[in-house]
Amino acid sequence: MSTEAVSLDTDFDETLASLFDDAETVLVVNPSLEVFRTAMETAFEFDDELPTLQVLATPDVLKTAAEDFILASQIADLIDQETLSLRTTTDIARSSLFVSDEQVMTVVPVDGGLSGLTSTDEEFVETVQSAFDDDWNAGEEFSLRTPPLSRVRDTLSDEFGKEVEDDFMMMLEERETIPGEEDELDEVTIALLVGANNELLLYDISRWGEDVGLASKATFSRTKTRLEDRGLIDTEKVPIEVGRPRLRLLLVPDDLEDVEALAEQATAA
Numbered sequence: 001m002s003t004e005a006v007s008l009d010t011d012f013d014e015t016l017a018s019l020f021d022d023a024e025t026v027l028v029v030n031p032s033l034e035v036f037r038t039a040m041e042t043a044f045e046f047d048d049e050l051p052t053l054q055v056l057a058t059p060d061v062l063k064t065a066a067e068d069f070i071l072a073s074q075i076a077d078l079i080d081q082e083t084l085s086l087r088t089t090t091d092i093a094r095s096s097l098f099v100s101d102e103q104v105m106t107v108v109p110v111d112g113g114l115s116g117l118t119s120t121d122e123e124f125v126e127t128v129q130s131a132f133d134d135d136w137n138a139g140e141e142f143s144l145r146t147p148p149l150s151r152v153r154d155t156l157s158d159e160f161g162k163e164v165e166d167d168f169m170m171m172l173e174e175r176e177t178i179p180g181e182e183d184e185l186d187e188v189t190i191a192l193l194v195g196a197n198n199e200l201l202l203y204d205i206s207r208w209g210e211d212v213g214l215a216s217k218a219t220f221s222r223t224k225t226r227l228e229d230r231g232l233i234d235t236e237k238v239p240i241e242v243g244r245p246r247l248r249l250l251l252v253p254d255d256l257e258d259v260e261a262l263a264e265q266a267t268a269a
Contacts, residue, residue: 015105015116016042016098023051023100029132030092033061035107037071039098043084044074051100053084056135062086062142069178069187073149080148087139097128104128147213155212160200167194167256185262188215188223196233196249197256203246224249232262 016039019026028039036057043050055062066072078084096107098116104125105118119125157165171190172178179186191214195205206220227233234252237245253262 012038012116013042015118017046019098019100019103019105020046020051021048022102025052025054025101027097027099027129027132027136028053028055028057029097029099029135030094031055031057031061031096031107033064035096036061036065040065040071040075040078040084043078050078050083053078054136055084055086056089056092056132056139057086057142058090058092059088059142062088066144066146067179069146070149070172070175071177072144072146073152076144076146077148077150079144080151086142086144087136088142089135089139092135097132099125099128099132101125145213152212152214155208159204159208160198164194164198164200167197171256186223188219189227192220192224192227192233192249193251193256193262196227196251199248199250201238201246201248202235205249 020043028036031039036055039053039055043053065075075084075086079086098105098107102122102125103118103120105116107116153165153169156168168190171185171194175185178190188209191205191209192202195202202220202224206217209215209220210217224233224235228235231252234250235247236250238248239245256262
């Protein structure tokens with residue numbers, strides 16, 4: 001049986017893209033969080049038609065991935081496109097595997113990095129596919145609550161205009177994860193800061209957030225109060241014909257693009 005070693009530190013994205021190019025179905029078995037993240041990001045950015053992606057992972061890996069809004073919303077897009085399925089199992093005690101129609105790649109740690117051993121031996125590939133069919137069928141479907149990123153973008157633009165969508169995406173693209181390591185900026189905080197930069201009504205941005213599945217109106221209200229206490233946003237009352245006045249959000253800092261400074265102030269004691 002022939003194998004080929006591939007260094008994942010430098011070639012993983014290209015290796016996965018090549019795998020996706022040549023396959024109709026790819027089963028990802030027991031990925032670490034790092035491997036899962038890279039696979040999902042590669043799939044999300046893939047330009048051509050993706051194969052059917054099936055991920056069989058431990059619950060902890062998928063739950064941790066779901067805590068990062070950027071990654072989770074990209075995963076949600078792949079699920080919404082009916083390209084990706086996620087299932088969980090606790091019975092896997094093996095290295096991470098990528099199993100396609102014609103090859104098996106085993107991901108192994110080497111010298112603090114990652115490497116892959118790829119085999120295209122037909123009999124071996126068929127044996128591995130058969131071995132994991134039962135595991136996949138027995139896995140429990142993983143439910144992701146995060147809305148697809150494309151839906152977030154489209155509804156922001158439709159509801160409030162392209163500038164609001166651009167502000168939201170600018171802040172996302174400045175961060176590696178949402179929330180960050182210090183929990184300084186989450187998706188609700190970003191939506192409120194963007195809303196304040198564009199002087200939107202709290203009622204409108206919180207209603208949008210609840211409708212799109214970002215968070216409840218109550219969560220938006222609590223986060224607004226926290227940002228007021230930390231001097232990031234202010235509000236002014238806007239009278240309406242019937243009922244209590246609405247609150248217009250106002251950004252106190254001069255520069256929304258200084259995302260690092262906003263993040264520091266958002267977590268200030």
